[in-house]
Amino acid sequence: MEAINLERLKRHLLELAEIGKDDTGGVSRLAYSKEYYHGIELIKKWMEEASLSVKTDAVANVLGTRKGKTDRIMIIGSHTDTVEHGGIFDGCLGVLGAIEALKVIDEAGIELEHTVMVANWAEEEGNVIKGLIGSGSFVGKMEDSIPAIAEKLKAYGITPEDIRKSKFEDLDKVEKYLELHIEQGGVLEKKKKDIGIVSSIVGEERYMVTVLGKENHAGTTPMEYRDDALIKAAEMMLKLNKKCRQIDNTMVVTVGWIRAFPGEQNIIPGKVKMTVEVRSVRDESIRKLVDYMKQLCGEYNCSYEQTLAQNPTFMSSTLMETVKEAADDLGLSSMVMQSGAGHDAMMIANVIKDTGMIFTPSVNGVSHCPEEWTEWSDVEKSVNVLLNTILKLDKK
Amino acid sequence: MEAINLERLKRHLLELAEIGKDDTGGVSRLAYSKEYYHGIELIKKWMEEASLSVKTDAVANVLGTRKGKTDRIMIIGSHTDTVEHGGIFDGCLGVLGAIEALKVIDEAGIELEHTVMVANWAEEEGNVIKGLIGSGSFVGKMEDSIPAIAEKLKAYGITPEDIRKSKFEDLDKVEKYLELHIEQGGVLEKKKKDIGIVSSIVGEERYMVTVLGKENHAGTTPMEYRDDALIKAAEMMLKLNKKCRQIDNTMVVTVGWIRAFPGEQNIIPGKVKMTVEVRSVRDESIRKLVDYMKQLCGEYNCSYEQTLAQNPTFMSSTLMETVKEAADDLGLSSMVMQSGAGHDAMMIANVIKDTGMIFTPSVNGVSHCPEEWTEWSDVEKSVNVLLNTILKLDKK
Incomplete structure (x- = not known):
């Protein structure tokens, strides 16, 4: 040989x-x-x-x-x-x-x-x-x-x-x-x-998700009156992660970039932007997870924009x-x-x-x-x- | 009058x-x-x-x-x-x-x-x-x-x-x-x-928390092999929020600034830095929440640095x-x-x-x-x- x-x-x-x-x-x-x-x-x-x-x-x-x-x-x-x-x-x-x-x-x-x-x-x-x-x-x-x-x-x-x-x-x-x-x-x-x-x-879809909350003073706004965009983003990340594992073990979802606005330690974030990237060899799995992401976007007052779609x-x-x-x-x-x-x-x-x-x-x-x-x-x-x-x- | x-x-x-x-x-x-x-x-x-x-x-x-x-x-x-x-x-x-x-x-x-x-x-x-x-x-x-x-x-x-x-x-x-x-x-x-x-x-304490995970390729690293610093940070944020409400309704906790590193949409974050700010009129409440934060830092492989302490x-x-x-x-x-x-x-x-x-x-x-x-x-x-x-x- x-x-x-x-x-x-x-x-x-x-x-x-x-x-x-x-x-x-x-x-x-x-x-x-x-x-x-x-x-x-x-x-x-x-x-x-x-x-x-x-x-x-x-x-x-x-x-x-x-x-x-x-x-x-x-x-x-x-x-x-x-x-x-x-x-x-x-x-x-x-x-x-x-x-x-x-x-x-x-x-x-x-x-x-x-x-x-x-x-x-x-x-x-x-x-x-x-x-x-x-x-x-x-x-x-x-x-x-x-x-x-x-x-x-x-x-x-x-x-x-x-x-x-x-x-x-x-x-x-x-x-x-x-x-x-x-x-x-x-x-x-x-x-x-x-x-x-x-x-x-794998096929791949990328989104830029914008989570909206209400910007406010971190000291004067009690926890129960808050609409903290970063807390909402954190919940979304964990839910997306969990759902991804439930749907298909060939699939991955990643938030690699995130920004909270205005981004001051003493201001409750009123807006968060984050990337969501989904990859799988199964197109139907990507569809399921992306549909779930869109549903979450509705629940959490977010907009999203697709930045990549690849079969x-x-x-x-x-x-x-x-x-x-x-x-x-x-x-x-x-x-x-x-x-x-x-x-x-x-x-x-x-x-x-x-x-x-x-x-x-x-x-x-x-x-x-x-x-x-x-x-x-x-x-x-x-x-x-x-x-x-x-x-x-x-x-x- | x-x-x-x-x-x-x-x-x-x-x-x-x-x-x-x-x-x-x-x-x-x-x-x-x-x-x-x-x-x-x-x-x-x-x-x-x-x-x-x-x-x-x-x-x-x-x-x-x-x-x-x-x-x-x-x-x-x-x-x-x-x-x-x-x-x-x-x-x-x-x-x-x-x-x-x-x-x-x-x-x-x-x-x-x-x-x-x-x-x-x-x-x-x-x-x-x-x-x-x-x-x-x-x-x-x-x-x-x-x-x-x-x-x-x-x-x-x-x-x-x-x-x-x-x-x-x-x-x-x-x-x-x-x-x-x-x-x-x-x-x-x-x-x-x-x-x-x-x-x-309120008294106030501020910390810079650094969460460590393992930076990796967002496409080639299956979910079960990941050590995603941003997912850990998301869990910490939600836990801190929940604990804050449990301890004392005069207390607030805020993450107003966050960065994921390297911060690319196709790379699993290996490091996250975020600010944690705690305020309360009850010093013992602040102590309890900060102790909990330090405990979480141990569990999630984080370091922290205090940047403000005010009674x-x-x-x-x-x-x-x-x-x-x-x-x-x-x-x-x-x-x-x-x-x-x-x-x-x-x-x-x-x-x-x-x-x-x-x-x-x-x-x-x-x-x-x-x-x-x-x-x-x-x-x-x-x-x-x-x-x-x-x-x-x-x-x-």
Whole structure:
């Protein structure tokens, strides 16, 4: 069985991590930054060393192609932009892992049925313009977003025409898409599994909720005369949390941001604004919780505004089975799981039926921070699964 | 029975309200501002029109004296500084009401036993340096605060020496202090009473509580693996609220300011900071609630820091009885009540045994905002009570 060269992959991951390394010990290599462009120069070099023919499109996706016996296309990809003060694995593992897999295939002189492309998608994180721009443009799903992001695009020197011309001309030939990514949660670690086989990416709705009460003097207003917006917000948070657990254990609800107004320690808050984010792979669960939230908004004198709506995405059973076979062949434990985070695979799945993802464990379930870590032994296992999945998929 | 001239008082209140009038429809006449000094020029003029001999001390207290038959001193006072976007009555009613009362006494040619001083205390609100500076300096209780406020004092051109030399030289001759103020709450309005006879000013403790949880990805961290600091903070707020009502209905607890960190809608808060403010006239009630708060801090992995500690202040029964008699004589309904807000009377009560306060209703119980209002008929009633209380006290 083919196996990757962990030392080489480790060297590449660490070399890329130097670019944008910041004083938090993390990496700030935001999309379209000087550091980002510096990083993709390395990606291109390593693609070429893996005998891939490299092309950069108009939105700065880097695509490295290995011609196969047929023009049926399989794409392996992820991203190398980071959040501010991010980690060294989020995204990068998928791109450098794919290059490593193709390098091994090249060294072994294996001829593939499929034409395989390694994709380094631009601006996955959405820190500078909007998330998933690279993969979204590639599959022709970014046009509707152009008006809303026109100014930001301009600031980074990208034109609407660049978005349009980055749509891949041979989309109809793309049969399979595979993405390896760190889990970003603690499920694999807690369940002691080597490999996550992603079945779905959660749908997500976001709301800004405004709770109204009556602003008043914190000293002169007895408890029984109060209409404290923050107390109402606290009750709502706890009720939403409880209801979420009752409805569906695949669902999560989070209030990550809150402000009380006027926000003085000696004034009873007359208004509270808070974000409510709901994610689940089951659309009907999201509906139930959001309906409950709206009902609470009625009871508690709140208004709400939806700020994001995204349907769940389902991975193909062919891909899931193939990843499972590859893990089994390598003697690795695996589990089927959902992804609570969005990924480029979500965009790709809009047009490519056979889309799948492989997850590798995150230490302590943290990501997007300097502490983000994946053990090198897990890196090796998951990229070997990637490699062997590619070889198996090629025969399907 | 002597009675005030409402039209004259109304004219003064409205004329003073023009100074610092802002575009919210409220008044911004912060202590030591240009507007504040402009305002006290009017105060001095009206004091002189009431035949008071006027003096301004080194911290900008304005003191107008009417010599009596004896050198036993009675002080009637309040303040004319406002909060930002405040109302026209908070403080001003007490100062202009006192001037009006003395003007009526002067017009009626009444000779008083007491030497009466009308005091316009500086910086009651504490918006620029620290609350109660004027009255605190007058009674010699600000010296300990000087190190903490030294820089701010300097910014407003006041020296530590100014604080020291503003201590009144004849404090030992001051027998009585009386202050008329708007209620700033909704109790008189709800109970349909004309006059509030203040029995006590609440004690107050303030804390900054830091709740610790575990910051994590809002999508990839299932509900059962979360340690959400904001959910813990919400539970604490509700428990504190419930406990407060159980312990003592004179007590209030308020969380007026809160922040979740990192404060992103897609990140589970790992830390929450919030203010907890407790007020009661019963020190033992405050102790019980604060002990409970500390116990919760233990249970919820929080730290806390005390930022204010102030004991309850009790008004003198002589003063309370005299206000009651004056209200009864005028056929006005009255009730004994606590003050949930701090006032200059709190500072004065440190050294003057016979200290008392009269409250007049606030429409909708709001204050410190452009909507702050007291009906003119209530203004008239309460200043007549002030006038008649002065006359009665003079005989005691």
